[in-house]
Structures are given as structure tokens and as C-alpha cells.
Amino acid sequence: MAETLLEQTRGLHEDMEHFERVICKDLKQETKSHKDKLFQSHRVRKRLDQIQESARKLIKIYEDEDKARKEEIEALGGEDKVFSKFYDRLKEIREYHRKFPNHELTEAEDDTPLLKEEPHVEFTGEEGLGRYLDLHDLYQRFCNLRQQQQAGKGGKKGKGGAGADDDGAITRVDGDGAEVAEGGAGGAPEKSLEYYEYLTSFSDFSSLPRAQRMSKGFSEYLEALLAYLTGFYERTQPLAQLGRTLTKVEEEFAPRWEAGQVAGWEDRGVPAAPSASGLELEAFSSAEELEILGADRLKEALTQLGLKCGGTTKDRAARLWLTRDTPLEKLDRKHFAKGVVPPCVAADPAAAAKATAQARAVALLEVKVRKMAELLVNVIADTKGKVEKKQAQTYEEMQAELAEAEAEVAAPDDEEEDDFVYNPLKLPLGWDGKPIPYWLYKLHGLNQEFKCEICGNQSYWGRRAYEKHFKEYKHQQGMRSLGIPNNKMFYEVTKIEDALQLWKSIQDKAKGDFKPDDEEFEDASGNVYSKKTYEDLRRQGLI
Structure with missing residues (x-):
């Protein structure tokens, strides 16, 4: 039934x-x-x-x-x-x-x-049961994207947004569409990114060129990075409402995007094309005369217009000469640097809408990655500390640490540690929860007891704790109750009667108009100085 x-x-x-x-x-x-x-x-x-x-x-x-x-x-x-x-x-x-x-x-x-059920949660060896991040694959992927950007996709002169200058340097396109030299005879190549530096800056995209951020490979990298961070967070924080958090991020992102308030995307992916190069081309009669300005000046002018600035000085002059009689709107798109939207394209509503949609998708992924980095800020800090520690370890130490981690994972839960600690001498406990060695106990004088009557007959074990307590609130409150200032004169005074007598004698000396600063000293020549002046001159050997 x-x-x-x-x-x-x-x-x-x-x-x-x-x-x-x-x-x-x-x-x-x-x-x-x-x-x-x-x-x-x-x-x-x-x-x-x-x-x-x-x-x-x-x-x-x-x-x-x-x-x-x-x-x-x-x-x-x-x-x-x-x-x-x-x-x-x-x-x-x-x-x-x-x-x-x-x-x-x-x-x-x-x-x-x-x-007692043990859920099956998968972690890699680097993640250490959810204590650390394992971004090695994504780090390699990001390094590959950087290399592609430095060399240019295809890396040949006249194609893409990167090329070789006449000095042999490889150029890339910066965030404003300008090509920046990466290396060659005239400059050193860009420093390779270390894994520790990647952990510090993987959620910061402000320094990346716009051309790289708008590429398909970078979008796929962002999706993979976000998928890993969300998966790691769900594995380590299963009770957190991550879906609601990301939904709220999307809701807050929409009005900011429309208002142009998203950092790095104020132009919403369609930057305004430049219109002036800063040079009066009417003063020149041919492209050969432009070559007199030099490669650097021509490169600067081309950059202001958003045009490609690679190649030899002759190529640059010819490219700039095209703008003398031809408006930027009518120039072929191949002359513009990668990441720069030509005016003709910007004027096309369909092309502008496509560029805006692509930029919005990338910007949203970046915002989500930054939010996940905020949620995992403690894990990122622990991961960076582990990387620093690993760099200073020997191979034997790494193997011992790995064996200890495997033993922790394989240890059954029913084997509970004994909470009872055998401590017949009542020694203080160390960082591991066990009594410290007796020789260390004697070395620090922790067997010596110091009592302070001003603190209510409080006992302090060891000279260090005893000297430290004179600056603590409890002793200061006791001195304040007696109406006595807690200064250097009452250091090592722990009895109420001694403190009151010392305070009375100090007040009696003050009534006699005697002040230590009024002391006068005379040198061999009969000159009279104040105590401070005399000590300074004597210390310098002048008297």
C-alpha cells in the first residue's frame, strides 16, 4: 500500500x-x-x-x-x-x-x-584543511596572461596593440591606450611577479592595462578565480549565506555602474577618443620633416591621439602625418592602439553597446573578486605567512611539517587528549599548555614573591612582573587613593607608611623654597652656573 x-x-x-x-x-x-x-x-x-x-x-x-x-x-x-x-x-x-x-x-x-559523522570535504595539500589558499594554478595562468600582454598577441609589428620600437624594446598598451616599453636595449624588462606578490595584489586590478582587462583570456581567468574563491569559502564556511552576499554586491553594482562610479571604469568601457596631438602639423610640408622631431616626441604625439606608436621613426612620422588631412573618425581602425575606441566606433550605437556590455561583465567580476578577498582577508594573511615561512625552511623541515599535517588529518576524533597535566611544583604553563622547564623558572626568578601593600597586598612572582606593576592601573589607583603622585620618586616603594613619609618629606622641602633646579655651581675661575649648564659644560670638557 x-x-x-x-x-x-x-x-x-x-x-x-x-x-x-x-x-x-x-x-x-x-x-x-x-x-x-x-x-x-x-x-x-x-x-x-x-x-x-x-x-x-x-x-x-x-x-x-x-x-x-x-x-x-x-x-x-x-x-x-x-x-x-x-x-x-x-x-x-x-x-x-x-x-x-x-x-x-x-x-x-x-x-x-x-x-560523530565526518563529512567528506575535499582540500588540496596546500590548503591545509581550509587554513590556506592554493592559488598556484591561477598564479601561473595570470603570469601567462602578462607574458602574452608584454609580447602582444602575435607580438609582431603592425598587428595588435604591441610591437617593437626601433631600439628593440617591446611595448605594451597601458590603461589609457598608450604603449609603454617593457624592455630591450633602451630599458630593463619588467620584473617577474613572485607568488607572494600575487597573493598581495591578486584582487587589485587598477594597475593592469585596459587592453588586458578587456581580453577574453582575462575574463576567463576572472571567472576561474571567482569560482575558486567562492568554492573555498563555501567549503570552509558552510553556514555563511554567500549567495545573499554576492546578490547584494550585484544590486549595489548596478546603480554605481550607470552613474560611472565604479573605480577604473568611470568611462563604462567606452573612453572618449583624443582629438589633438599637441603638434601643429600645418607647419610641416611632408612626413620626412616630421622625422626631425625624433622618435620620442612622435611617440608622445601618437599616444595622445590613441594611435599605435611602435615601429621606426619613419613609421611613426608617416602614421602621424595621416592625421593632418584625415579626421580621426575616417582613419582605419588598424592605426589605433589596442584598447582605444576609435571615434567612428564610439559613434556607432551597436559597437558602443557591445563594448559597454563586455566592460560591465568584466567590472562585475572584478568587484566580486574584491568582495571575496575582503571575506577571506584572514586566510590570505595566513597564506602569506605560510609562504614566507616556507621560503626559509629546509627540505627536511618541509617534509616534517607535511608528515605532521597528514598525521593530524588521519588522527581519529575519539582519541582525545588527556586534560590532566602533571605539575607537582605548580610551575607556570608555556605556550603549548605544558609546564615550563624548572631551570627557566629559576632563571626568571619566578620563585621569588614580591608583595605590594599599596595594591592591597597583591603578590607578584618574579622581578619582571614586580617592576612592571608600578606602571599598571592597580598601583596607580592605590597611589591616587593615598593622594600621592605616582612618579619616579616612589619607585620600589610598596608600603603605605613609607610612601606617606616620603611624600611628607618632599612637601616639607618644597615649603622651604628649595628646588633642585635652583642649585648653583662654581668653576675654578669663579664663574657661577646653574646645575644644568654646569653639567653640560663639564661633560664637554670646557670646564
Whole structure:
């Protein structure tokens, strides 16, 4: 027989209450290690998903689109043969539970297996159970994009936005569409990016050229980076509502984009084309005369116009001479640098809309990546610390650390450490929770007790703690209660009577108009100086 709708409803409600009890019991468990906290969060997340699944089924039953639930309730409430129908239904329910004993009701269920369940969460060796990020693949991908940008896609003169100048330097296009020399005979090549530097700046895209950010490869890189960061966050923080956070980011992004307030994308992907080169080309009669200006000046003028500035001096002069009689709107697109929108294209609504849509998609990905970097700021800091530590480790130390991490992952949870610490001498505990060595205890004088009556007979163990307490709030409050200033004169004074007598003697000397600063000193020649002047002259050997 099929399970009745009413029985399904009762069972689903029971399951939801059961999962709620399991969640409460699980959260009451004490979690000591990072692994325990991670598994507990994933268990709770699994129970919440089961509760939501049961709730969806209940909603569907209560909506009762096929009226089956209503008919079933009416059948139970008929006027004729009420008891016979009731016992018939009771017999069906008992028969159902006899066939499916796993669904039998029990007064007290054993939730121990659920509370000790170890969810399967995949982490790489570099991630260390979610403590660190593993961005090595994305780092290599980003380095490849940089190399492609430096060499240009195809890297040949006259194609793309990059080329070789007459001095052999390779150029790239900067954020404004200008080509910047990367290296060659006239300059050093750009420094390679280290993994530590990548961890510091992987969410900062302001220094990247616009041409690189608008490329298809960079968009795919951003999608892969965002997918990894969101996946890592969901694996380490399963109870966080990441979907809502990213949805809110998109909602806040839309009005900022329309207003041109997104950093680095104020022009919304369609920059205004330049119109003046800063040179009066009418003063020249031919392109050969322009060559007199030199390669650097021609390059500067071409950059202002958004044109390609690679090639020899003759090529640059010829390219600039085209703008003397031909407006920028009528120039061929091949003359413009990569990443610069020609005026003819900018005037085309379809082309401008396409460029804007592409730029908006890239800008949204960048904003999401920056948000994920904010959420994972502590993990990023720990990852950077691990990279720094790894750079200073030997191979043997790396192997020992790896073995220790594997042992931690393989250690069963039921092997709990003994909380009892054998400490018959009552030595202070160190950073590892164990008593410090006795020789260190004696070295720091922690066996010596110093009492301060001003602090209410408080005991301080060790000379260091005793000297430090004179600047602490408790001692200062005690001196303030006695009406005595807490200055150098009362250093090492711990008895109330001694402090009051010293304060009284200081006040008596003050009444006699005696001030230490009024002391006078006389040299061998009979000259009289103040104490400060005399000490300065004597220290310099002048008297």
C-alpha cells in the first residue's frame, strides 16, 4: 500500500523536529581543533538542507493542487461508519510500518552516529584543511596572461596593440591606450611577479592595462578565480549565506555602474577618443620633416591621439602625418592602439553597446573578486605567512611539517587528549599548555614573591612582573587613593607608611623654597652656573 498523505505529513514534521534536535546537540559539543569545527559546520549545514527539503515537500502537500489531501480528510470525517473507517485506516498504518520497520516510531532515538559523522570535504595539500589558499594554478595562468600582454598577441609589428620600437624594446598598451616599453636595449624588462606578490595584489586590478582587462583570456581567468574563491569559502564556511552576499554586491553594482562610479571604469568601457596631438602639423610640408622631431616626441604625439606608436621613426612620422588631412573618425581602425575606441566606433550605437556590455561583465567580476578577498582577508594573511615561512625552511623541515599535517588529518576524533597535566611544583604553563622547564623558572626568578601593600597586598612572582606593576592601573589607583603622585620618586616603594613619609618629606622641602633646579655651581675661575649648564659644560670638557 502507498503511504497516505496524512502519514507523510506527520513523518515530515517529525523529521524536521528530529533534525532540529540533532543540530542543537551538535552545536553544544565542544570543538577544540580546526578539523572538529569544520566538520561540525558541515554536519549542521547538511541537517539544515534536510530540513529545507522536508519543508518543500510539506508546502507541496499543503497546497493540495490535486485535492487528494482534502478528500482523505473528508473520508475520515464521514458521518456513517466513523469507527469502522478509523480502524481500517489504523490497520493500514500498522501494516505499512510492519513492512517498513525503519520508519517505526521510537521514544528516544540514538543520535550518536549523526553527531560523530565526518563529512567528506575535499582540500588540496596546500590548503591545509581550509587554513590556506592554493592559488598556484591561477598564479601561473595570470603570469601567462602578462607574458602574452608584454609580447602582444602575435607580438609582431603592425598587428595588435604591441610591437617593437626601433631600439628593440617591446611595448605594451597601458590603461589609457598608450604603449609603454617593457624592455630591450633602451630599458630593463619588467620584473617577474613572485607568488607572494600575487597573493598581495591578486584582487587589485587598477594597475593592469585596459587592453588586458578587456581580453577574453582575462575574463576567463576572472571567472576561474571567482569560482575558486567562492568554492573555498563555501567549503570552509558552510553556514555563511554567500549567495545573499554576492546578490547584494550585484544590486549595489548596478546603480554605481550607470552613474560611472565604479573605480577604473568611470568611462563604462567606452573612453572618449583624443582629438589633438599637441603638434601643429600645418607647419610641416611632408612626413620626412616630421622625422626631425625624433622618435620620442612622435611617440608622445601618437599616444595622445590613441594611435599605435611602435615601429621606426619613419613609421611613426608617416602614421602621424595621416592625421593632418584625415579626421580621426575616417582613419582605419588598424592605426589605433589596442584598447582605444576609435571615434567612428564610439559613434556607432551597436559597437558602443557591445563594448559597454563586455566592460560591465568584466567590472562585475572584478568587484566580486574584491568582495571575496575582503571575506577571506584572514586566510590570505595566513597564506602569506605560510609562504614566507616556507621560503626559509629546509627540505627536511618541509617534509616534517607535511608528515605532521597528514598525521593530524588521519588522527581519529575519539582519541582525545588527556586534560590532566602533571605539575607537582605548580610551575607556570608555556605556550603549548605544558609546564615550563624548572631551570627557566629559576632563571626568571619566578620563585621569588614580591608583595605590594599599596595594591592591597597583591603578590607578584618574579622581578619582571614586580617592576612592571608600578606602571599598571592597580598601583596607580592605590597611589591616587593615598593622594600621592605616582612618579619616579616612589619607585620600589610598596608600603603605605613609607610612601606617606616620603611624600611628607618632599612637601616639607618644597615649603622651604628649595628646588633642585635652583642649585648653583662654581668653576675654578669663579664663574657661577646653574646645575644644568654646569653639567653640560663639564661633560664637554670646557670646564
